[in-house]
Amino acid sequence: MKWETDSKVLIQGITNPLGVSYATRMKAQGTNIVAGITLDEQTSDTHDIPVFTLVEEAVKQVGPIDISLILTAPYEVLDAGLEAISAGIKQLVIVTSWVPPLDLITLLQQAEVTNTFVLGSGSEGLLVPDKFWLGIMEPTFYSHGPVGIISRCDRLMDELAKTLTKRDLGQSLAVSLGSDRVMGSNFEQWLQIMEEDDTTKAIVFLGQPYSSPELLAAQYIDSAIEKPVVAYLPGIQAPINRSFGDATSIIVSQLSYQTRPTTGDDQTLTALRKAGVKIAKNFEEIPRLIQGIFPRKPRKSRTSTR
Structure with missing residues (x-):
């Protein structure tokens, strides 16, 4: 690539x-x-x-x-x-x-x-801040830095990049896998790319709840990824035994892979915890978890004027 x-x-x-x-x-x-x-x-x-x-x-x-x-x-x-x-x-x-x-x-x-x-399909594209932009994301939200983002959520990647940029947590690479049920490249491929990328120091994983690609990604992180990973699965806090997606999504999922029944003890969350992934309970918690990965910069001491 x-x-x-x-x-x-x-x-x-x-x-x-x-x-x-x-x-x-x-x-x-x-x-x-x-x-x-x-x-x-x-x-x-x-x-x-x-x-x-x-x-x-x-x-x-x-x-x-x-x-x-x-x-x-x-x-x-x-x-x-x-x-x-x-x-x-x-x-x-x-x-x-x-x-x-x-x-x-x-x-x-x-x-x-x-x-x-x-x-893809349904991808927003990929972006290396200040170097390369291909797709329909909003490039002004992104800045150069150490955080890689892999997303399977519509437009949430842009919002996260804007939030991180405001907190001086720039991005090394941002890629949207697409929100459609049938995907080309998967989480595992991009996780490995970011694992081997010297500029990426931490990875943010934005996925969908109760979905097979996210479970496979969690298992892959456990076996092959050493860099710190923060995960957020929007909707994971919703009531259990609820089917996500509209009629088209449900039909496509049946054609692409078998959807697992939703349970209170979600396999993806269990696999993510086993892999040592920090799981954000809500969107606002993501920046805090990422900031916890990087050492805080020492405050400049004030010189007395007396």
Whole structure:
């Protein structure tokens, strides 16, 4: 995986509302957007970004592309992803939510065959403060520092970054896995990335309650992660025996993996405690737990003027 300032980025769905808005902002922040793809008949350049109708055509014009940011409609994601893979793009970031689960499974199968990295669907993207921004998070909330964030919660990552930044707890890397039930890259992959990253000194894990990926992540932390981890699972304090998510989420979960019944003695919390993870009971407790990881800076002594 490569996410550097010079990484060449393609936006599929650049003429969609999200594409028009965020392409301009990412380019202004220094993201190297080299081309865009649209299904519209008109392919005029957008904010000095050349626009094409085919990924293959874009690659011929601008050369090899590192990453495709997919902002198409949900039912167009499979075709967009397969087209990007066919053109030799090895990293896909799928911002689009509610991708048909069977479409995403088909795409992930092809990605596995071609060794293509997939983030999402439903991902806000990833960000290295002051270096690289790709997605729809709010970059002004983030600042450079030692805290890595891995999130599977809509927009909560932005709020956490803003809160940490106000307390002088900057971030080394922030990544959104996506809130959809079927995921590309998982917690374990990003936990290992942050474990090996010298700039990351602590990790914040934002997950969903009563969910299999979070349980697997807790088990992985116990076996492979030595850096301190703080976890927050919004909704874990809600009454037990309640099914989270709307009808679509429930159907998708049945297609992707078996949902465990909710019980008072949640397996994920048990596994997190076993792994030595600090568990925040509410959002406001997260910064306090992180501050407890880092030694306090000594106060400057006041020099007497007498």
